[in-house]
Amino acid sequence: MYKAGTISKYLKSQASLNLLRFITCGSVDDGKSTLIGRMLYESQMIFDDQVASLKNDSKKYGTQGENIDFALLVDGLSAEREQGITIDVAYRFFSSSKKKFIVADTPGHEQYTRNMATGASTAELAILLVDARNGILTQTKRHSFIVSLLGIKNIVLAINKMDLVNYDKNIYEKINSEYKLFSKKLNFKNIQSIPISALKGDNIHKKSKYMKWYNDKTLFDYLETTKTKIQSSDSFVLPVQSVNRPNLNFRGYSGTIAEGKIRKGDELISLPSNQKVKVKDIFVGERSLKTANLKQSITLTIDKEIDTSRGDILCSKNSTVDMADQFNVNVIWMSEDKGFTGRTYLAKIHNISTSIKIMSIKKIYDVNTLEFSAGNELKLNDVAEISISFNKTVPFSTFKENKILGSFIIIDPINNQTMGMGMINFSLRRSQNIQLQNLAINKNLREKINGHKGQVLWMTGLSGSGKSTIANEVEKILYSQGKKTYILDGDNIRHGLNKDLGFTDKDRVENIRRVAEVAKLMCDAGLIVITAFISPFRLEREMARSLFEKNDFKEIYISTPLKVAEKRDPKGLYKKARQGKIPNFTGIDSIYEKPTNPELEIDTSKVSLSKAVKKILNIIT
Numbered sequence: 001m002y003k004a005g006t007i008s009k010y011l012k013s014q015a016s017l018n019l020l021r022f023i024t025c026g027s028v029d030d031g032k033s034t035l036i037g038r039m040l041y042e043s044q045m046i047f048d049d050q051v052a053s054l055k056n057d058s059k060k061y062g063t064q065g066e067n068i069d070f071a072l073l074v075d076g077l078s079a080e081r082e083q084g085i086t087i088d089v090a091y092r093f094f095s096s097s098k099k100k101f102i103v104a105d106t107p108g109h110e111q112y113t114r115n116m117a118t119g120a121s122t123a124e125l126a127i128l129l130v131d132a133r134n135g136i137l138t139q140t141k142r143h144s145f146i147v148s149l150l151g152i153k154n155i156v157l158a159i160n161k162m163d164l165v166n167y168d169k170n171i172y173e174k175i176n177s178e179y180k181l182f183s184k185k186l187n188f189k190n191i192q193s194i195p196i197s198a199l200k201g202d203n204i205h206k207k208s209k210y211m212k213w214y215n216d217k218t219l220f221d222y223l224e225t226t227k228t229k230i231q232s233s234d235s236f237v238l239p240v241q242s243v244n245r246p247n248l249n250f251r252g253y254s255g256t257i258a259e260g261k262i263r264k265g266d267e268l269i270s271l272p273s274n275q276k277v278k279v280k281d282i283f284v285g286e287r288s289l290k291t292a293n294l295k296q297s298i299t300l301t302i303d304k305e306i307d308t309s310r311g312d313i314l315c316s317k318n319s320t321v322d323m324a325d326q327f328n329v330n331v332i333w334m335s336e337d338k339g340f341t342g343r344t345y346l347a348k349i350h351n352i353s354t355s356i357k358i359m360s361i362k363k364i365y366d367v368n369t370l371e372f373s374a375g376n377e378l379k380l381n382d383v384a385e386i387s388i389s390f391n392k393t394v395p396f397s398t399f400k401e402n403k404i405l406g407s408f409i410i411i412d413p414i415n416n417q418t419m420g421m422g423m424i425n426f427s428l429r430r431s432q433n434i435q436l437q438n439l440a441i442n443k444n445l446r447e448k449i450n451g452h453k454g455q456v457l458w459m460t461g462l463s464g465s466g467k468s469t470i471a472n473e474v475e476k477i478l479y480s481q482g483k484k485t486y487i488l489d490g491d492n493i494r495h496g497l498n499k500d501l502g503f504t505d506k507d508r509v510e511n512i513r514r515v516a517e518v519a520k521l522m523c524d525a526g527l528i529v530i531t532a533f534i535s536p537f538r539l540e541r542e543m544a545r546s547l548f549e550k551n552d553f554k555e556i557y558i559s560t561p562l563k564v565a566e567k568r569d570p571k572g573l574y575k576k577a578r579q580g581k582i583p584n585f586t587g588i589d590s591i592y593e594k595p596t597n598p599e600l601e602i603d604t605s606k607v608s609l610s611k612a613v614k615k616i617l618n619i620i621t
Contacts, residue, residue, distance in 0.1 A: 017095060020223060023104045023119045025147065026129035027139035031160040035129065035198035036092060036105050039220070042205045043094045089119040098224040113381045114334030116143060117421060120150045121407070124228040127156040127219075132165045132195075135175050141182060142367040145383060148186040149330055149423060151403060154228060155183075155191045158219065163197040167210040185370045192222050235319035236260035236268070237397075237405065239350040240312045244299050252283065252299035253308060255351070258404040259319065261293045262300070270306055271313040271395045272323055277302040311352035313395040313405075320401045324427035325390045326359070330399075332383055335419040337412070339378030340506045342513035344543035345419060349408035352394055355546055356410065357513075359387040376506050378420070387428065391546070399423035414538050414596075446526035450484045453621055454526040456519050456548060460535045460595065461558030462587050463573055464565035466604040466612070467532035470558065473613045475530055478620075483528055488515055490533040503584045509540055516544035523552055528620065536592040554619055557598040562587050564605040 024032040090105040104119035120126065126147045130140055147155070157179055165171050172195045183191060194203055195214055202208035203218045217225070237259035244252035266279045282289045283299040292298045300314065308314070315321050333339055339358060347356040363385040364375035378384055399406030410420040447453050457474070459467045471487050478485045494501065498514055501507040512535050522529045535541055545553045565587070566574040577585035584590045595601075600619055602612045 017098065017100045019100045019102065020125060020226075020228065021102045021104075021123050022125040022127060022223070023106060023116075023123040023147075023152075024127045024129060025106050025116050025120065025143040027131070027134070027137040027143075028107075030129040030131045030134075030140075031198045032127075032129050033090075033105055035127070035158065035160065035196070035204070036090075036103055038198050038201060038204055039103075040092060040094050042201065042220075043096055089115050091119075096220060096224055101223065113139075113142065113146070114332070114418070117146050117150070117332050117334070120147050120152065121403075121421070123147075123150075123152055125154040125156070125223075125226065126152050127158050129158045129160050129198075130175055130179070132159050132161050132168075132171055132175065136178050136182065138368055140179075141370075142381065142383075144183060144186060145365065145367050145370065146332060148188060149332070149383065151187075151399065153187070153189040154226060155188050156219065156222060157191055157193040158198075159193065159195045160198050162195045162202060162208075162211065163200050167195070167202075167208070169211070169213045172214075182370075190226075192217070192226075194219055194222065233260040234316075236262050236266065236314075236316040237319050237321060237402065238262070238298070238300065238314045239395075239404065240308060240310055240314060241351050242310055243308070250301070251305065252301050253314060254297070254299040255314075256297045257292060257294050258350070259294065259402055260316065261291060262298075263291045267317065268302070268314045269317060270308045271315065271321060272393060273307060273312070275306045275308075277304060277306060277314075279303075311350070311394075313350075320397045321395050321405060322397070322427065323393050323395055325393045326428040327388055327390075327396070328362070328425045328428060329386060329388055329422040330383070330425060331378070331386055331410070331420050331422045333378040333380060333420045335412070335417060336380050337417075337419065338505065339410075339419065340509040341376060342510045343539055344413075344546065345539075346411040346413045347388075347390065347408045347422075348411065349394055349396065350405055354394065355391045355413070355543075357389050357391075357543075359389050361386050385425070388422070396424055396427070398426060412539070413542055443524050443526060446524070450526040452483055452526075452528065453552070454523040454528070455552045455554065455621065456523050456529045456531065456544075457554050457556060457616060457620070458519075458535070458541065458544060459530070459532050459556045459558055460541060460598075461560060462562060462565045462592060463534060463585075464568045464570060465558040465560035466609075467534075467558050469609065470602075470604075470612050470616070471530045471532040473609060474616050477613065477617065478528060484526065485528045485530065486522055488519060488522075488529060488531045488533075493533075503582075503590075505537075505584070505590070508536060508590075512537075512540040512544065516540075516547055519544070520547045523548060534586050534592070536586045536590065538593045538595070541595065551621055554600065555595055555598040556616060556619075557595045557601045558604060559594070559601050560604045 024036060026032060092103050094101050104123060106116040106119040128144060130136060157176065159172050159175050176193045180191065195211055196203045196219060202210060205218060205220050207218060238255045238257055240253050241255040244254045262279060262282060264279055264282060268277050268279060270277060280301040280303055282292050284296065313321055341358050341360055344355055344357045347354055361375045361378065361384055363372035365372045365383045367383065397405040406424040408422050409418055410422060412419055443454060459471060461467055468489055475485050475487050493515060498511050501511050512533065515531060515533060519529045519531060541555060569575060573582060576582045577588040586592050600615060602615060604612060
């Protein structure tokens with residue numbers, strides 16, 4: 001083992017070696033952590049004190065009796081050690097005499113598939129472990145599919161625990177044949193199968209004396225000699241992360257090079273403005289360079305001042321960067337909260353944050369067969385092809401052309417939870433062909449002739465809380481004052497515009513999406529729009545709010561308790577729901593998510609109708 005005083009000298013001698021990033025994946029208990037622990041141990045990248053600690057931990061937490069449990073080197077969380085599983089993604093560095101490595105050890109459990117996808121997103125090679133006793137499992141196939149989607153071309157099929165099947169050649173060949181048949185539908189260029197025992201060390205560093213029938217490379221031999229494709233391009237792409245203004249005399253554009261290389265004097269285009277510029281200088285820190293290469297973090301200065309900010313792109317004329325706002329994408333859904341058509345989320349694509357909407361779900365894949373079927377919702381670990389729209393035009397490349405500009409994450413705008421990750425296949429043609437028409441008569445002119453602002457009073461609450469009654473009284477008073485108004489009522493809308501929708505979560509999402517768009521048009525016409533909908537989900541209410549200018553949308557929460565609303569039951573709906581005659585009824589067997597920060601809250605069990613109306617009239621601008 002290397003002692004602490006000599007490790008820095010050792011690493012310095014290895015500075016010129018090439019770096020390979022790879023991931024270990026596969027089903028639970030296939031031996032991923034044990035394999036990495038064994039590789040760290042045999043590459044002599046462990047301090048003497050770490051070995052001593054490992055031996056003690058092996059006695060306390062390990063599963064190998066008096067022997068070293070190598071998995072404990074990477075299972076760092078106490079929960080992982082207690083349960084004997086990997087939960088988080090563990091990154092480890094090690095090296096040999098020929099190459100440096102960064103490995104991501106990822107969880108095998110289905111519930112942590114999102115962590116596996118995170119680890120695979122930066123890898124160049126994947127080691128897919130299979131327990132020789134169990135063969136190819138569903139999670140093996142799921143991980144293979146995800147690795148393929150994320151553009152990894154080189155696979156090591158490490159058939160592990162051969163010591164537990166008496167190093168049987170027939171078992172190895174059967175698993176190898178089954179996997180090769182399955183993977184024909186995936187986009188792998190090379191699959192190297194190796195029979196190993198991570199615990200015993202067979203075919204890791206040295207050839208196994210128990211498997212003389214295997215004449216190919218050991219795992220280390222393969223990792224040291226395999227060549228992954230290095231992205232090379234004649235074009236240049238820099239997503240601008242920030243505008244660097246340390247003083248009045250300096251303006252630079254900072255970011256990490258996503259494609260190609262740059263030289264002083266090169267001509268670039270700024271997107272989306274399409275302005276042409278020339279590079280004056282290139283800085284890394286305070287040091288000026290003549291050239292800079294892929295993945296370097298730099299600051300560029302240019303020959304003229306232009307309107308370029310965070311999220312814009314500086315690129316060469318021959319780059320593949322394009323502009324669009326609607327896309328066909330592959331998505332890996334990472335949340336237990338389902339995704340629905342019409343639902344709005346936040347997205348982060350390179351250095352841009354914006355809102356997106358799921359337009360349609362085209363295909364949901366079966367990871368066992370790689371066949372697909374139609375679907376109307378996204379569930380945890382689903383791999384799907386969907387159409388999405390951004391709320392603004394963004395610079396992009398396809399994922400195949402550039403992973404940085406062709407990938408994005410989907411975020412819940414309420415709690416900032418990551419919901420999924422997406423890879424752009426192509427832009428939708430209609431996003432480039434359909435443009436907004438500028439109209440001569442705009443909202444301001446319509447408001448002027450109406451004599452008041454257009455705005456939306458969005459009332460939300462349980463059935464029976466009093467929304468429709470209040471809305472009707474508010475409109476009567478506004479009408480008497482000569483105001484131009486219209487009520488969008490939940491029941492009335494379902495008799496016409498939304499008569500094709502039911503009451504599943506998916507249909508509720510679409511119901512509110514349509515209502516919000518109609519309300520937006522009416523607001524643009526200068527009307528005071530009063531809506532009376534349960535609108536049970538916060539995401540949809542936030543989506544509705546996002547369509548309007550800041551002061552044009554007022555969320556009014558009619559917070560009447562369930563027991564009061566149920567006691568009123570003016571339409572007999574609660575009674576039927578309790579009898580099981582109305583499924584998916586809000587408050588009974590479908591959730592209602594209370595507003596967190598409404599402009600107004602009214603409990604009609606405590607406030608009279610006249611006082612409720614007065615409160616609402618007071619917030620109209």
